[in-house]
Amino acid sequence: MFWQPVFCSHELPPARALPIRILGEDLTLYRGEGGSAHVIGFRCAHRKTQLSIGQVEGDCLRCFYHGWKYDGSGQCVEQPAEPKPFSEKIRIPGYPVNEYLGLIFVYLGKGKPPPLPRYPKLESREMSLDPVRLDRICNYFNNIDNSLDNAHVRFVHGRHRETARDEIVKGDPVISVEESEWGIRRFVKYPDGKAITAYFGMPNINYLNGQVVDAEIKRADLLVFKVPVDDENHIHFEVRAIPFTGEHAREWLQRRREKRATEAANRAALVTEVLQGRLHLNDIDPNRTDYVMVEDEIAQTGQGKIPDRSDEHLGRSDAGVIFLRKIWQRELRALAKRQPTKNWTYRPDMIPTYPDT
């Protein structure tokens, strides 16, 4: 099992509880009055009421229906209406939580969790982090599959590149891939000799550099997590290292977050209308902060929420896709046979590169 992000830190204020769904599980996420985030079971053990509608008190969460109170480990600590409380016998699930890079990570595996992987370059004090949660309406593997697919960029992101005047790399690249301690290292070479290095981290992480963000930020390190919600939905988490700090960064982030809130509210509806033929990609504002995601969502959900992958016709340009699926299959086979799986580890020298100009 792996640590997985489930929410953005800045979207969960103190004393707020929320229902979340991740990896097919309904859970309760809350932040105590003191600031610690916790993830516990979805329902109260008493009468099965969903706990997210309850009240945060200190570092605990009290059920809305009859006031049973739980701590962040899922231990019941109060049963106010009971003449003889038996709360010490009542425990619901509770999971280890860690906040890092502006994301709330949870470990849903059994036993002691492994250490949370760290990405030292993203901890640099010369950069600020812009974490974002993008809800997606297709199976997460459509998005995983897209991770090493350099051939789609020219077609799917043509309008974004034109709008953003993203002209550093040009032409059809040659891609080569190799397995690493963390996943897959990818070299992408362009006709004029420029080259890109990018890293895929198992099972669902992409670490790259280069996408034009706005007129000011021509390139930035970008760490992506593609996390399943259920069979037909996933969340695409991104952490972007923006190259300034202080007041400048605060203002830039605030503007961006306000714009995003509006965009997030209609992204799924716009994508659905494009897929139903009532709208065309060209009808959507290319200056949206999520425009690259809109393009990807149209291409990926356009494959079907759960595509029939038995009937594809892959070619040489799909070398990255094929390589990635082989590693997943090898690991899943090992898991099915209860054999050991590879101990995937990020190494601090795995730093994505992008041509300067």
Added chain:
Amino acid sequence: MFWQPVFCSHELPPARALPIRILGEDLTLYRGEGGSAHVIGFRCAHRKTQLSIGQVEGDCLRCFYHGWKYDGSGQCVEQPAEPKPFSEKIRIPGYPVNEYLGLIFVYLGKGKPPPLPRYPKLESREMSLDPVRLDRICNYFNNIDNSLDNAHVRFVHGRHRETARDEIVKGDPVISVEESEWGIRRFVKYPDGKAITAYFGMPNINYLNGQVVDAEIKRADLLVFKVPVDDENHIHFEVRAIPFTGEHAREWLQRRREKRATEAANRAALVTEVLQGRLHLNDIDPNRTDYVMVEDEIAQTGQGKIPDRSDEHLGRSDAGVIFLRKIWQRELRALAKRQPTKNWTYRPDMIPTYPDT
């Protein structure tokens, strides 16, 4: 079988037909031009068109598609396009109907219906009746279960009580229950000696007193019916005895009904948003006439539309819930074995009480 309310009398004007769904059955409710309410089958026998889109004529209902006409018993009485009509051979279901306390009651059982139970105190000429239909989006038993649950009031209705300055009873009560000819008699005793008596009538009636209605009405008798629609929906009917009559009552009722129409249109959406974490109970106007129902709906639908009751952890404060379930189980077992069930009967001395101040 029991008489069950299916609609409010004042919501069905003369010459109006409506589709209704109750106890898992689709039915047609209409009121003749002369004022009598009728409940007949959902579809015309001819080509199966739903009859509610038809035209009321006198005390009959004419099908929209080819004009077959039915009386209130479900007997076909006209087939206008037929050269040799055979309407005497055509009959769809028709059910006994009674209007009482501002509600339309139907008997869906077979054979001759029992007399409609009467509640003499609510027939008093010194009071007016305020009947209301509240559509609910969870299984009816979540609501039945809540009937004898005094422990939830402090947590679920805290905000209503604060807004309404409902301070007559205070502290955690001690509840005792006993079976009666009608269902369950409940005594609730508060630390300062004040006491409440309330009655549960089998299978789905609550008769109580005391909830603060508005600044004017500090307490009122309240008769509640919790009627299944289907597995995931039910209707909560309430009849409240308001303590004035004449023009005063007419104006009060009209204002209240206008306010309710707006509220009913968005209640389910607000509750759903609270359960999805996009809204909090505190974001909802506590002066809504249905605010107590909003609080209950959040707690009860928050258990899941059909909760897994096999996995609860009940305590002593659930004595009422447990007692009620035992009686239901006993009666259902008898029904399953085709043994006689108890002949539940309301007695006019079963009058709920509440402390005066």
Added chain:
Amino acid sequence: MFWQPVFCSHELPPARALPIRILGEDLTLYRGEGGSAHVIGFRCAHRKTQLSIGQVEGDCLRCFYHGWKYDGSGQCVEQPAEPKPFSEKIRIPGYPVNEYLGLIFVYLGKGKPPPLPRYPKLESREMSLDPVRLDRICNYFNNIDNSLDNAHVRFVHGRHRETARDEIVKGDPVISVEESEWGIRRFVKYPDGKAITAYFGMPNINYLNGQVVDAEIKRADLLVFKVPVDDENHIHFEVRAIPFTGEHAREWLQRRREKRATEAANRAALVTEVLQGRLHLNDIDPNRTDYVMVEDEIAQTGQGKIPDRSDEHLGRSDAGVIFLRKIWQRELRALAKRQPTKNWTYRPDMIPTYPDT
């Protein structure tokens, strides 16, 4: 198999691709830059992305995801990212297309298609054609069943007739039917001696005359196709021969199409509200261009999206319905036994008639 209309010609501009669903199949409809319409498979053979989100180039369609290009026969002709393209081995379905009477017809059968049936009178240069696509929310057979049902007109279309002052025929008619080379010929005789002739063409065509269109057009030839989408939806295509041409016709058609676009957007919602009892037919504007369809949709969807036809009670006035079902059953039985079915053929002398005044 039969040629079936799938779209209106004027609704598909050059260089536009759209997803369509017809006869239970998802397909891609597009019009090349030169003006030819094509119908090919729904998804790209490469990674199964839906092709309607792609780009029309010349007479071909290019996939949005990786740019594979297909011609109108479904043959892949380009794989831009492939160093060694293998496009000659890639073919998705492609179907014969014909545009006629303002409709786009497709032949989904195997092998060489039969010639597209022609209706010479509708090719007259003294008339203009007004083709329209009406999306319907019930099984297509509810609508097929309605084709020979003259008894419904008086009840279902009473409000339209009143609004349109449609008074040419009056009273209850006597209907007689006989099988023809094309389907069923129908004679309808009114009490005052006036008579109507109309034609049903197998499997799903109605050819009639007479419905009042507006204050100017008292009667017009009308050719109708009732085409299944899936079990619970169908499309009702109509081609109306309006009795003028040139600028007059252009203006009339433009006004009508603008009005229709608004109407189409809420027709299903209005019908659904009528069926749910929240609205009444009388609340809907009878001057809508689709008002006759609204009336039919309420009656037909009011039978249920897929009615239980085993439980009907048919009479003599259903002679047309019964006759039509018998022919369908005979043909379907033959098809099931792999016996030859009748070779249904339109003959140019099958011209519907209607009394002049």
